Structure formats: structure tokens, C-alpha cells
Amino acid sequence: MRSSILALIVALSVPGAALAQEIDPVRLNDHVRELASDALGGRAPASPDEGPTTDYIAHQFRLMGLEPGGDDGSYFQMVPLSRTTRNGPATISVQGADGWTRALEWGPDLVMTSDRPVERITVTDAPLVFVGYGVDAPERGWNDFGDVDLTGKIMVVIVNDPDFQAPEGHPVAGRFDGPAMTYYGRWVYKFAEAARRGAAGVLVIHDTPGAGYPWTTVVSGASAPRFDIVRQDWAAERVPFQGWIQGDVATELFARAGLDLAALRETARTDAFEPVxxxxxTMSVDFAQTADRVESRNVVAVLPGAGHPDETVMFGAHWDAYGRGPANAEGDDIYNGAVDNATGVAGILELARVFAEGPRPDRSLMFVSWTAEESGLLGAYHYAAHPLRPLETTVANLNLDSLLPGAEVTPEVVVIGMGKNTLDGLLAPYAEVEGRTLINDPAPQAGGFYRSDHFPLALRGVPALFAAAGFTGASPQSADYVAHRYHQPTDAWDATWTMDAAAQDLDLLYRVARDLANSRAWPEWNEGTEFRAVREESRGQRAD
Structure with missing residues (x-):
């Protein structure tokens, strides 16, 4: 009875709520099939497959009658990138003062790459320094570095935050948001911190719970070409090399130095920790790479608003995957990225169709398919630095990243970053009408909120809703996907797929976006979130 009453309230209080256009699971599945086909070769940025991929997306927008939202009246925003690709074998070894040497193999033992646009990376006899979690967070009263000088040394760090898996009652428990990973726990933060401190390199010690994915995912990701935003001062912003080291290998090296890594992990959770x-x-590294500059493309379309066209509700999903990489046991070397993220792109295409065929909303709707998400959210970072519509009047960014196939609708709607802003309150009533409830990320240690394309815009203040993501481990199906297909050639479409459940999830996002586009509401970041202050600075630029 309560759900029926709530349904009536929602229908009466929201314009057009009972007249929602229908998300078509068949159309959705057709888009996924096309985008994840072998013909598009895994959709790697700046590869021969980028053109057909982005042309397909732009063509769909054109067929719907959406206006171009990119550069010079086109559907494309050009994104200049630096590209580096490992060229040949890597020679990596650890040397002891007593003449002991241990050769390390790229892949089984560790992986490393470089973003610096040079053709050879050579580091010789660099000391290794363990800096705990590698976090300098004065607002949380935490500093792992003390007065250590890392110039010319290799920084070795633990993945995730100092309070990850801290037992209840431990002094550090909850200091970094408990089980939820903060930005300090992300490898991208640790790489950047190493560069700020002049390190010769940085290695993150891998463990599956802390990283949120297995070693196979690390290796497959590091095998692809590396992309980065073009920078003015590479030496100040990027270390010569960065990478990951297997946990067992790290334990062995620490023992060789007379150190107990397990004990140091415990010490690293305390204020008493000092770098060791x-x-x-010492470690020596030598590998060749090719380095060049390329251009990639964000795909952008706009449905202009009828009343307040200068205000924008945004949908975003990244089109890129990993292209071709190491073949699996079946000889498949195409990383099709069917779930991640052909499904998200299919989602924004289907949402665009539904909005284009329905009543014109008051505010404008923007649909963006980002490039180079798998390389570090680079297309979104470029847009955040060069927005095509003002970020101050971008109402919200609804992010689609990884929708699982299937017919069974889960009773929960996963919201990555639940509680960070007021958008949850718009989504919850519609979920409740369907007998569903919102839940926070069931794998918060993976730091999902900081790993998808809404994040660069959130840093500039744009409120984000990241709902119904499939890779969070909320069900046995998604847990199986993360363990066996995520960033692997097995993330491929097949003829058994149906997108019925995903269509229902998209219908929820359609309703939220429609409400926002037909209201004068401005969602806000909640008190205490790291994005609230920058959004508040532009409050005067948003009309009531």
C-alpha cells in the first residue's frame, strides 16, 4: 500500500512522471553488440578503431536530431594526448650490498610504465624507501613522509588508505572514511605524490582486497599504451617510472633487507610510523618505449532546453576500452570492453533517443562519450579544463559506467558515493516506487567514486550521480564479472545477452534527469564533502 501511495505522490508532484518514455532493452542491446564487436578492435584511443567507434556514436546522435556540442560545430571535442608504449623487454633487478642480485620479470613479478615522453627509461642503483601508505593529508592530521628526502629514490607504498581493514576500535579506524577508499588511497594520488617529492620511481604493493581487483587486471592494464594529458613540466608532474609489485615479491625483498612487511603494515597505520x-x-630499471603525441575525441551532443537553454544536465559514459593486448588461454587478444563500457555508451544513446522523442525539457541536456577513461579519466579531465558549457551552470553529471546484462532486476540500486550530495534524494523515491532501495557501494575499498569520469568535473564542483554500476560486487553476477572478465578479453558480448534489467536502471536515471531538466533546483554537495567549497564559490552564477 505504501508503495502505491508513493507512486501516486510522485506521479502528481513531478511533471510527466506517469508518462515516462520507454527505455528499449532491445535497442540498448543492439548498441552494445555493435560497440563491443571485434570489428571495433577493443576501442583503443588513437588507434585505427577510434574513428569508426566515435563516428558510430556521433551518427546515432545525428539520427536522433541532437545538435553537435563539440568543437567548431562538430560532434567532437579534440583531446590532445601524450602517448608512450613499452618497446621491447624490460631489464629490472634488485641488488644487495653483499653482491646478491634478484632479476625481476615484467608481468609475474611487477609491472612498470612511464608517462614521460622519452624513448628510454633508465634508473641505476636507486635506493628503495618504504613510506607506508604514501599519504600527506594535513586536514586529517596524517603525514607518512616526515622529513624524508625521496630525491632519486624509489618510493614503495601500500595500496589504499591507512584505515583500510583496520579492526574495530583501532585508533586509525574511520580516520580515512573507514572501508570507503578516499582519493589518498588511489594509485594516481600516490604516483603524483612521488613526482612532487622528486622520486626516481614509485611501486605500489599489490593485494587484491586493497586494490579492488586481481593481479591479472594490473598486468592487462599496464600492457596497453599509456596516455596522458600534455604537460608543460613533465619532471615536476611525472616520475621516470611508476608501477605495481606483487605482494609476495615485495615481502621477499623486505625480508632480504631484514624487514617484516606484515609488521610494517601494522606500524604504517599509526602516527608513530616513519619512512624506512x-x-x-637498490633497484635498477631499463626499458625502451616509443613516445609521441596524438589526438583523440570526446563525442558531444546537445538537446537544447526550451526555457533555460544555458543550464545543462549532463550524461556521460566513456567509449574507450583497452584495444588489443596479451592473448588469453583461448588466443583472444581483443579487449572488447562490452560491460566496461559499451553498456554505458549504449545507455546514453538510448537516453538521448528517449529525450529527443519526448517533450522538450526546460534545461538543456548534454550527452558526452569520453575518451581515455582507462588511461586516467583523461577525456573528462580535458573537458573539465576546457568545458564546452559552463561548469558553474552545469546542474549535474549523471555517469554511466558498466551495466550488467540480464533480465533480473536487483532489489538494490547501487549508488557510488552515496551521501555525498543531494541527488540521492531525487533518485530514492523512484526506486522505492519499484520496491527497490538505494545502497552505498558494497566494495567501497575500491574507491569507485574516484575512478570514473564524473570525478574530474566533481573536482570543479559539478554534482555527480553514479548509480546502478555493475562492477561493484553487489551480486554474485557482478562479483563473478570482476573476478573473471573485468579488463579481460572475456568482457565480450554474446547472443545470450539481454539488457532488460539495465533498461529499468536507466529508466530511473531518465526520471531523475527529466526532473532536474524541468525544475529550478540546483543539487548541492553535502556538508563535509571535498567538492562543496568550489561549488559554493560559483553560487552567484546560478539563477533561482
């Missing part, structure tokens, strides 16, 4: 040098050990 792996005394007597």
Missing part, C-alpha cells in the same frame, strides 16, 4: 629504507638494497 630497505637498507642495502
Amino acid at each position: 629504507e630497505l637498507t642495502g638494497l
Whole structure:
């Protein structure tokens, strides 16, 4: 009875709520099939497959009658990138003062790459320094570095935050948001911190719970070409090399230096921690790479608003995957990225169709398919620095990243970053009408909120809703996907797929976006979130 009453309230209080256009699961599935086909070769940025991929998306927008939203009246925003690709084998070794040497193999033991646009990376006899979690967070009263000088040294860090898996009652428990990973726990933060401190390199010690994905995912990701935003001062912003080291290999090296890594992990959770040098050990690294500059494309379309066209509700989903990489046991070397993220692109295409065929909303709607998400959210970072519509009057950014196939609708709607802003309150009533409830990320240690394309715009203040993501482990199906297909050639479409459940999830986002586009509401970041202050600075630029 309560759900029926709520349904009536929602229908009466929201314009057009009972007249929602229908998300078509068949159309949705057709788009996924096309985008994840072998013909598009895994959709790697700046590859021969980028043109057909982005042309397909733009063509769909054109067929719907959406206006071009990109550069010079086109559907494309050009994104200049630096590209580096490992060229040949890597020679990596650890040397002891007593003449002991341990050769390390790229892949089984560790992986490393470089973003610096040079053709050879050589680091010789660099000392290794363990800096705990590698976090400098004065607002949380935390500093892992003390007065250590990392110039010319290799920084070795633990993945995730200092309070990750801290037992209840531990002094650090909850200091970094408990089980939810903060930005300090992300490898991208640790890489950047190493560069700020002049390190010769940085290695993150891998463990599956802390990283949120297995070692196979690390290796497959590091095998692809590296892309980065073009920078003025590479030495100040990027270390010569960065990478990951297997947990067991790290334990062995620490033991060789007379250190107990397990004990140091515990010490690293306390204020008493100080950096520790792996005394007597140095590392040498040598590998060649190709380096060049390329251009990639965000795909952008706009449905102009009828009343307040200068205000924008945004949908976003990244089109890129990993292209071709190491073949699996079946000989498949195409990383089709069917779930991640052909489904998200299919989602914004279907949402665009529904809005284009329905009543014109008051505010404008923008649909963006980002490039180079898998390389570090680069298309979104470029847009955040060069917005095509003002970020101050971008009402919200609804992010689609990884929708699972299937017919069974889960009783929960996963919201990554639940509680960070007021958008949850718009979504919850519609979920409740369907007998569903919102839940926070069931795998918060993976830091999903900081790993998808809404994040660069959130840093500039744009409120974000990241709902119904499939890779969070909320069900046995999604847990299986993360364990066996995520960033693997097995993330491929097949003829058994149906997108019925995803269509219902998209219908929820349609309703939220329609409400926002037909209202004068401005969603806000909640008190205490890291994005609230920058949004508040532009409050005067948003009309009531």
C-alpha cells in the first residue's frame, strides 16, 4: 500500500512522471553488440578503431536530431594526448650490498610504465624507501613522509588508505572514511605524490582486497599504451617510472633487507610510523618505449532546453576500452570492453533517443562519450579544463559506467558515493516506487567514486550521480564479472545477452534527469564533502 501511495505522490508532484518514455532493452542491446564487436578492435584511443567507434556514436546522435556540442560545430571535442608504449623487454633487478642480485620479470613479478615522453627509461642503483601508505593529508592530521628526502629514490607504498581493514576500535579506524577508499588511497594520488617529492620511481604493493581487483587486471592494464594529458613540466608532474609489485615479491625483498612487511603494515597505520629504507638494497630499471603525441575525441551532443537553454544536465559514459593486448588461454587478444563500457555508451544513446522523442525539457541536456577513461579519466579531465558549457551552470553529471546484462532486476540500486550530495534524494523515491532501495557501494575499498569520469568535473564542483554500476560486487553476477572478465578479453558480448534489467536502471536515471531538466533546483554537495567549497564559490552564477 505504501508503495502505491508513493507512486501516486510522485506521479502528481513531478511533471510527466506517469508518462515516462520507454527505455528499449532491445535497442540498448543492439548498441552494445555493435560497440563491443571485434570489428571495433577493443576501442583503443588513437588507434585505427577510434574513428569508426566515435563516428558510430556521433551518427546515432545525428539520427536522433541532437545538435553537435563539440568543437567548431562538430560532434567532437579534440583531446590532445601524450602517448608512450613499452618497446621491447624490460631489464629490472634488485641488488644487495653483499653482491646478491634478484632479476625481476615484467608481468609475474611487477609491472612498470612511464608517462614521460622519452624513448628510454633508465634508473641505476636507486635506493628503495618504504613510506607506508604514501599519504600527506594535513586536514586529517596524517603525514607518512616526515622529513624524508625521496630525491632519486624509489618510493614503495601500500595500496589504499591507512584505515583500510583496520579492526574495530583501532585508533586509525574511520580516520580515512573507514572501508570507503578516499582519493589518498588511489594509485594516481600516490604516483603524483612521488613526482612532487622528486622520486626516481614509485611501486605500489599489490593485494587484491586493497586494490579492488586481481593481479591479472594490473598486468592487462599496464600492457596497453599509456596516455596522458600534455604537460608543460613533465619532471615536476611525472616520475621516470611508476608501477605495481606483487605482494609476495615485495615481502621477499623486505625480508632480504631484514624487514617484516606484515609488521610494517601494522606500524604504517599509526602516527608513530616513519619512512624506512630497505637498507642495502637498490633497484635498477631499463626499458625502451616509443613516445609521441596524438589526438583523440570526446563525442558531444546537445538537446537544447526550451526555457533555460544555458543550464545543462549532463550524461556521460566513456567509449574507450583497452584495444588489443596479451592473448588469453583461448588466443583472444581483443579487449572488447562490452560491460566496461559499451553498456554505458549504449545507455546514453538510448537516453538521448528517449529525450529527443519526448517533450522538450526546460534545461538543456548534454550527452558526452569520453575518451581515455582507462588511461586516467583523461577525456573528462580535458573537458573539465576546457568545458564546452559552463561548469558553474552545469546542474549535474549523471555517469554511466558498466551495466550488467540480464533480465533480473536487483532489489538494490547501487549508488557510488552515496551521501555525498543531494541527488540521492531525487533518485530514492523512484526506486522505492519499484520496491527497490538505494545502497552505498558494497566494495567501497575500491574507491569507485574516484575512478570514473564524473570525478574530474566533481573536482570543479559539478554534482555527480553514479548509480546502478555493475562492477561493484553487489551480486554474485557482478562479483563473478570482476573476478573473471573485468579488463579481460572475456568482457565480450554474446547472443545470450539481454539488457532488460539495465533498461529499468536507466529508466530511473531518465526520471531523475527529466526532473532536474524541468525544475529550478540546483543539487548541492553535502556538508563535509571535498567538492562543496568550489561549488559554493560559483553560487552567484546560478539563477533561482
